[in-house]
Amino acid sequence: MEIRTVAIVGLGALGIMYGKHLADHLGKDAVRIVADRNRIERYEKEGIFCNGERCDFHYVDANDQAEPAGLLIFTVKFNGLQGAIESARNQVGPNTILISFLNGISSEQLIGEAFGFDQLLYCIVAGMDASKIGNQLTYTKIGFVSFGERDDTRSEKVAALQQLFERTEIPYEIPEHIMHKMWSKLMVNTGVNQSTAVFETGYGGIQVPGKPRDTVIAAMKEVVKVANAEGVPLREDEIAGWLKINDELNPEGMPSMRQDTLQHRRTEVDLFAGTIRQLGKKHGIPTPVNDFLYERLRAIEASYAKE
Incomplete structure (x- = not known):
């Protein structure tokens, strides 16, 4: 299993930071920013900026049919998760790995119920200092991603995500007990x-x-x-x-x-x-x-x- 494409739902601080970083390493077309048409038009008109640089994102309309992504990352706030799940449905196939960068301990349950727990990895992100005001994101530390299976097995999904993070130079850890x-x-x-x-x-x-x-x-x-x-x-x-x-x-x-x-x-x-x-x-x-x-x-x- 190799992750070749990444879909991201949510352009808050983490969505912009990781979206820009992944696109810089994988190429623009390999990273999809999924949103509704009105939101995409606003992003394109006003721009999204990361450390002063305008992001040249590949936007995908949530309503358009698409080849399933290898990895789907949720980066919305919790009160926007249900809408994000609906927006993501055209990105998910039987081999899509699902991961949530949301705070708390509740989002995985909702995502698993929507798409299946077999495709889900559990995770936290920490150590970043990203700050987003309006359409401007600034950060000096990208932090790290800690992830794994709920039962802590070293599965094929875990190996695939590990390989992606190594390829894209995203700091990560696979803890003993996620x-x-x-x-x-x-x-x-x-x-x-x-x-x-x-x-x-x-x-x-x-x-x-x-x-x-x-x-x-x-x-x-x-x-x-x-x-x-x-x-x-x-x-x-x-x-x-x-x-x-x-x-x-x-x-x-x-x-x-x-x-x-x-x-x-x-x-x-x-x-x-x-x-x-x-x-x-x-x-x-x-x-x-x-x-x-x-x-x-x-x-x-x-x-x-x-x-």
Whole structure:
């Protein structure tokens, strides 16, 4: 199995960053950006820019029949996933590998239900400092992709994706336990994304001692307790590793949730604090820090309508 073509649904920060990188290595025609006709016309008129360079993407209308892609990557926000699944249907064949770059631990279930779990790999992306304002993306670190089968077997799909990433020079890892890794990423998102949004700061604000950084750590500790109750052996000593990764990011950069609040967009608070609060109640585990973050983020979203 060799991946020759890649389809990407979603031109947010990750869609642009990985789309541009893959197209530069595989060639324009090998990487399809899938969208509806109105969106494509807007992209072509206004342009999409990556580190100041206009992206010469190969756009494909979601309604057009196409030869199935070798790899389909979802790079939308969670609230746009159902629409993205519908947009992707003409890209999927029996041998298409499916992967989600979405935050949280929920998107794989929806994608698997739509197209089949046999074609799905589980994954997280981390370590990038991509920031998208309007149609302009800037980044200095591409981060890495961590992926694998749910049961951690080294399948043909895993080997094919590994070969693609090596060919295109995308940093990656194949962890021993991908589900543990996904919970670990949920932990860091729950702390970092939400705290930067609530305290209105970029990475720099949580790289120094103070209430924003303390909140990051406290929120992550609550995730550890909930994960353990769910049977995932997450450990508090993993927090230090994630803090080290974040401390090395561009202080002027910011995670996606802070970008959302700056641009008055709905956040993914339900994927982070919402998930932890729900599971906390299920197991009788108090989650006061995530309660605080959830309430503040909902208030921030409500304030948009008052302006």
